Amino acid sequence: MYSNNDLYICRICGAKQSDPPWGDDGKNASFDICDCCGAEFGYEDATLEGLKRYRNRWLANGAKWNNLKMRPEDWSIDEQLKNIPKEYL
Numbered sequence: 001m002y003s004n005n006d007l008y009i010c011r012i013c014g015a016k017q018s019d020p021p022w023g024d025d026g027k028n029a030s031f032d033i034c035d036c037c038g039a040e041f042g043y044e045d046a047t048l049e050g051l052k053r054y055r056n057r058w059l060a061n062g063a064k065w066n067n068l069k070m071r072p073e074d075w076s077i078d079e080q081l082k083n084i085p086k087e088y089l
């Protein structure tokens with residue numbers, strides 16, 4: 001079941017999404033914006049190279065939340081990054 005949950009994880013920052021960023025089959029991007037890293041699914045995370053570049057830039061800028069009111073009280077960037085499926089690291 002865990003691999004199924006990966007569908008709800010932002011490939012860039014590891015934040016759990018309310019809807020799967022790339023659809024139920026992982027192939028149809030929603031073009032929603034991640035509350036955490038601010039990436040647009042299907043655009044910033046369309047290629048492995050692109051999503052790594054976006055992630056590195058986001059981390060370098062302090063890993064700020066795009067939608068701050070969605071940030072959990074006990075949020076930890078280190079814990080969240082562990083959610084990223086290894087094929088996107």
Ligand SMILES: [Zn+2]
Pocket residue numbers: 010011012013014015034035036037038039
């Ligand atoms: Zn994200």
